[in-house]
Amino acid sequence: MGPVTGMTPDKKAETPGAEKAAGLRQCHGLGSLPDAGHAGKPKATVVDRDSADDELTNLNWLHESTNLLTNFSLGSEGLPIVSPLYDIEGDSVPSFSPSCYQNPEKKSSTSKPPYSFSLLIYMAIEQSPNKSLPVKEIYSWILERFPYFATAPTGWKNSVRHNLSLNKCFRKVEKSHGKVNGKGSLWCVDPKYKPNLVQALKKQPFSSALAFYTPPASPPSRSSSPHYLTSVLQQNHGRALKGEKPQPLKTPKKRSYGSAFDAPSSIGLPEGDSAAANIDPSEDHNYSASSVGSQRCASRSSVSSLSSLDEVYEFISKASHEGSDGSEGFHSEVDTDGDYEDDPLGDSGYAAQPCGDGSKESQPSQKVLEELCQEIDEELKEAAGSLLHLAGIQTCLSSLISTAKTHCHKQRKK
């Protein structure tokens, strides 16, 4: 392979994925998060130094992760944005500031972004006024935000195009009236898959980006959890309005190339939707962005996305408010529809996508709210369960460690 080559040596050293993998393998990943000062170097905790119990120390991450959770819930300092998701889901105009990459170590400019191409494309499109961009603009956006690609050979562009073509999340929009106007088309995010992208994006920073720059860790889950819930809430909101059963937060693992973003499983599209509900094996090769991230972090996300019960409660009250007017929150599909409808380019036929069916009913019924509350309740229980579980493990481990230490001391004395 050439310079860009897929897995270059430097990539192994620099890519968040590699670092993440190594970090997790060494059980430092999670534990290191709260401590920016120790970023990247293996930490020796008090227990660590006790060389006698290597196996026990290998579980330090668990111990620390519990602390991490505490930090998450306690952390209130406004940290720099870690994930563009903040902007995507936020009320403000999306702006994927490269600051999300500007960690103190300044790795960003030379290191690969911890986002998959699909997510990068999504961010680019999402930031555009019309929620649609030509490939060239996508290139520019990525280049602008991630200087890494400026020095990278052009292979990444191929990857971008490859993603656009293969990934069901992205749709091609003809520039005007179905007529191919000049080179290229506009690309937009299929609203049906948007929640999945958001979800993947939300999970990405925790698994990759966070491990990547190892900053003090409060914000990712702090704000992402409500947003995550919000996004799901939005999904379910839409679903509820359509008379569908709300989608559980945990998406069932589906074994296909497009698993996490396959609308039917992830966001529960109506069966009749051929585009999304397609289960034709020939479409199995549907690229889906970061589905790995979605899936692989699923176990963690249940904790990380609800890192603080306070947050959840806070979120609930907020969500209830938002739910009552049904218009706030992150880019809902309604928003997106609006974009397409307002979009002068929207006459391409894209605006006629089924994504618009929720817009007629912007006022959720009492029943819908009840369903949402019930669902949130379940999530709370699950989150609480996870925390209790961790706490239990921590207690258990602490006990084991102290027993082991005592044993060691006694034996040494002998």
Added chain:
DNA sequence: TCACCAGTAAACACGC
């Protein structure tokens, strides 16, 4: 070991 997925390279077709 296996399956899945992201990333990459490459080939090809098409339009400008």
Added chain:
DNA sequence: AGCGTGTTTACTGGTG
């Protein structure tokens, strides 16, 4: 012809 774009296939490496 050259370039940009879009599609498709094949492969590699990481991960669970």
